[in-house]
């Protein structure tokens with residue numbers, strides 16, 4: 515068997531993915547069922563969840579869940595229903611995030627929009643991770659969680675509700691990794707750059723700032739996400755922030771060197 519064969523053990527492993535109706539969450543959820551892992555696709559949008567499952571390689575392994583993760587009662591319902599469907603949930607991906615609107619800058623963002631962004635990104639990320647970890651600890655089973663942060667956890671985005679929620683999530687990954695490591699539960703951050711995935715309406719001109727010369731796609735992220743989630747491939751990786759950005763974060767006030775005629 516090759517090193518990268520059979521990254522998951524579908525007889526003992528099952529996954530819950532938030533934001534699975536679109537973009538990065540959708541690509542990861544579809545890739546997981548493609549590996550034979552039973553997966554709950556959770557999202558606030560019923561149409562996109564149905565479409566994501568239908569378009570996956572193994573719809574028979576996928577179960578939809580629809581609800582608003584800004585709502586604490588809905589999070590409880592998700593935990594109960596996903597556990598009822600899957601049994602012990604060993605893998606968790608938190609990709610759900612409300613829309614980013616350029617009008618929500620520091621002078622524009624309302625209290626409600628601020629609170630909703632923090633509730634979905636940070637509070638749901640914490641609450642779901644903690645409750646899933648409690649169940650794994652009780653069952654004496656290892657687990658692997660992947661939370662989608664952002665380069666804007668560390669650099670401004672002109673959207674303070676978004677960047678501060680991602681900065682909080684980046685620290686949450688470290689807190690949880692440190693606390694849960696002794697139970698064999700790994701917690702990591704996936705840090706995308708500019709991914710034309712739905713949540714980010716990208717200006718194609720941005721590509722000139724990206725060393726690999728193009729914007730990313732959701733499917734660029736899925737293989738690495740699965741590798742980090744896999745207890746076989748990434749058994750010794752926890753608390754890490756894994757950047758996948760085509761080199762975008764290398765951009766600064768120095769342009770790349772002039773290499774003459776090469």
Ligand SMILES: NC(=O)c1ccc[n+]([C@@H]2O[C@H](COP(=O)([O-])OP(=O)(O)OC[C@H]3O[C@@H](n4cnc5c(N)ncnc54)[C@H](O)[C@@H]3O)[C@@H](O)[C@H]2O)c1
Nearest residue numbers: 533535536537538558583610611662664709711712713714
């Ligand atoms: N696309 C990028 O360039 C990029 C860059 C950095 C980080 N990220 C992060 O990656 C994740 C996915 O990004 P994307 O571009 O695929 O986003 P997206 O908008 O395409 O998908 C987000 C999904 O979350 C769902 N959602 C929103 N609010 C919800 C709620 N209250 N309850 C349940 N589901 C809800 C949406 O319906 C949508 O399907 C996000 O956390 C985002 O912050 C994306």
